[in-house]
Amino acid sequence: MSESVAAYRERVRSWLAEHTPSGWAEKLPYADESQVLAFYRDWARKLHSGGLLVPHWPARFGGEGAGVAEQLIIQQELSRAGAPRPRYLAISLGHAAATLMQHGTPEQQRLLAGILEGDVWCQGFSEPEAGSDLASLRTKARREGDYYVVNGQKIWSSMGLHARWCLLLARTDPDAPKHKGISLFIMDMRSPGITVRPIRQATGAHEFAEVFLNDVRIPASMLVGEENNGWRIAQTTLTTERYAQMIEVHAGLTELLAQLVRESKTTPAPDGRPLAEDSAFRQRLAELAGAIEAFGALNDRVLGAVAEGRDPGARGSILKLFFSQLLQQLTAFGVRSQGLSAQLDPRRKNDLSYTSGDWMLDHIRSWTWTISAGTSEIQRNIIGERVLGLPKEPR
Template identity: 55%
Template sequence: MDAAAEQYRAEIRTWLTERSPQGWRETVQAKDEAGVVEYYRDWTRRLHGAGHLVPHWPIEFGGRGLGVAGQVVQQQELSFADAPRPRPMAISLGHAAATLMEHGDAEQKKLVAAILDGEIFCQGFSEPGAGSDLAALRCRAERDGDRYIVSGQKTWSSFARYASWCLLLARTDVDAPKHRGISFFLVDMRSPGITVRPIKQATGSAEFCEIFFDDVEVPASMRIGAEGEGWRIAQTTLTNERALQLIEITSALRSSYDRLVATTAAPAVGGTALLDDPALRQRFAEVGLTMEVLKALSEQSLTRVARFDDIGPLSSVLKISLSKALQDFTRLASETEGVAGLTDPGEPREVGYVSGRHFTDHVRSWTWTIAAGTNEIQRNIIAERVLGLPREPRA
C-alpha cells in the first residue's frame, strides 16, 4: 500500500470513529423500504461531503485520485468500523460511473455529478431467457430517426423502483452474431412505457425488480458508444468493477467473522464461552481458513487491478470461493444463536449480506451462487480457460 493510501487510512478511520452512525441497523430495520433507500442516500451524501465516498475516482470527477489503493482502504475501514455501505448506490458508484467515465461523451459524463448527489442507477442486463447467457438477450432497440424505440423485459434489476436511470443492453441488429448486435443505452426511468415490478425474495425483501419496456422512446444521444459495441463496453467496464465488488464483500465478511469470534469467545452465563466447545472451535477454524484463502485471492486480484491487468478467470475463482465462504459463515453464525436466531424478524430491510441477522443472511447468501454469473458458469470458465478441458457441447 502506497504512502498516500496509508495517510488516507488514518484520515477516514478518525472520521468514522467520530461520525459513523451508531445503531444504524436498528434504525434501518424500523423504516419502510423507501425510508431505507433515503437513509442510504443521505449517508452517501455525508460520505461524499467528507471526501470518503469515492477516494479512488479521478479528481476531475469528484474523487481524490487515490486509485484502487484508496478504494481498498475505504472498503476496509468501513468494514472495521461496521459502518453502513450505501448498497442502493452500488450500481451507480460502480458500473454506471465506470461506464460513463470510460465510454461516455461529454454530455453523458455530466451524469457522474448526479451520482455523487445520491442518484440511483439500475442495470438492465439479465432477461428471463438470458441470464447466464447474456448475449442471448432479446430486448430490442429499433432506430427511428434521432431516437430508438425499446421493447422487451429485464429482470433481477436491483433497486429499479427507486432508480432514475437504467444501464440498458438491447439488440439493435438481429442479423449480426449475437455478441455483435447489442448496443448500450442510458434510459431515463421516468420515460413513458416503463413498468417496474418488485420481485419478493425468500427473505421477504424486494430489492430485485422486473422492468418492462413497451415502445419506450430513447434519444439516440443516450446511446453509449457506437451501435453494436454494447457487449464490448459492458465487458471492458464491468470486469474489474465486479472483482472490486467481490473484494468489498470479502472485506465485510472477514470483519463480521472477527466480531463473531469475539462474541462467542466471551464468557456467558456460568462463566463458560461457546468457543470452549472443541467441536465449535473446529468449525470456526475451518471457516477462518476459508477467510485466509479469500484474503489471498483478493490480494492477488487487487495487484492485477492496480496494474490494469485483465483479471480473467481469477475473478471466477474468487466469486466461487466467496459464495461458499458466505454460506459457511452465515450457517455457522446462525447455529451459534440457537433457536432464538430462527425467529421471524418481521419485515426485513436490505442492509447487506452480513447484516447481523444471521439466519436471514444465510437465506440471502444463496443468491451469491447466482449473482455476478452463476457458479456453474464460473466453473465452466475455470475448466475451459484454466484447465484446458473441452468446451461443453453447444446446442
C-alpha cells in the same frame, strides 16, 4: 507504508470518527425504504464532501485520481469505523460510472454529477430467457427519427424499483449474429411505457425488480457508443470489479465467526454443556476460521495484482466462487448451531450489507451469491478453461 499513505489513513480515520452516523445499524434495517434511500443519498453526499465516495474518479469528474492504495485504506477504515456503505448506489458508483467515463459522450457524462448527488442506477440486462446466456436477449429497439422505440422485458434488475436511470441492452439488428446486433442505451426510468414490478425475495426484501417496456422512446443521443456495438461496451459494465469491497466481505465473514464464538458460550449442546465446549463444534469452527483466513490471503493476492496494474484474470472467479461457498457454509453452520432460535423472524427487511448477523436471513441470502455477478457454474467454467487448461464447454 510511506509517510504520505500513513497520513492519508489518519485523515480518513479522523473524518469517519467525526461523521459516521450513530445508531444507523440498529435503526435502518427496520426503516421504511424511502427513509433508507434518503439516508444513503445523504450519506453519499457526506462521503463525497470528505473525499471518500469516489476518490479514484478522475478530477474532471469530481474525484481525486486516487490509486488502489487509497481505495483500500478507505475500505479498511470504513470497516474499522462500522460506517455504512452507500449500498443502494453500488451500480451507480461502479458499473454505470465506469461505462459513462469510458464510452459516454460529454452529454452523457454530465449524468455523473447526478450520481454524486445520489441518483440510483440499475441495469436492464437479464431477461426471462436470457440470463447466463445474456446475448440471447430479445428486447428490441427500433430507430424512428431521433428516437429508439423499445419493447421487451427485463428481470433481476437490482435497485430497479428506486432507479432514476438504467443501463439498457436491446437488440437493434435482429438479423445479425446474437453478439453483433445489440446496442447499449441510457434509459430514463421515468419515461412513459415503463412498468416496474418488485420481486419479493425470501428474506422479505425486494432488491430486484422486473421491468416491462412498452413502446418506450429513448432519445438517440442516449445510445452509448455505436449502434450494434453494445455487447463489447457492456463488457466494461460486466467486468467492472470492485475488488476493494472484498475487504468489507472479509470483515463481514470475520464478524460472523466472532458472533458464532460469542453465542456458543451461552448456547447449550445436546449434553447440556455450552456449545463452545463441544469437540465437534470446535473442530468445524476451526475449519471455517482457516477458510476465512485463506479467503483473506487470496483477496490480498488479487488486490496486489490490481495495485500493480496487472489483470487478476481468473483469480477474480476463484475469489468469487470461494466467497459464495464459504458464506453458505458459515451461515448454515450458524443456523444449525442456534437451533430453533435461528428460525425466529427478526423482522429485518432491508439488506444493508453482505451480512446482517441474523443467521437464517444471511443463509437464505447467501444463495443469491451463487447466481449474481456470474453463476458458480460460469465461474467453474472460467477456472477450468483459463487456469486448469481444460477443453472449452461444447457450444
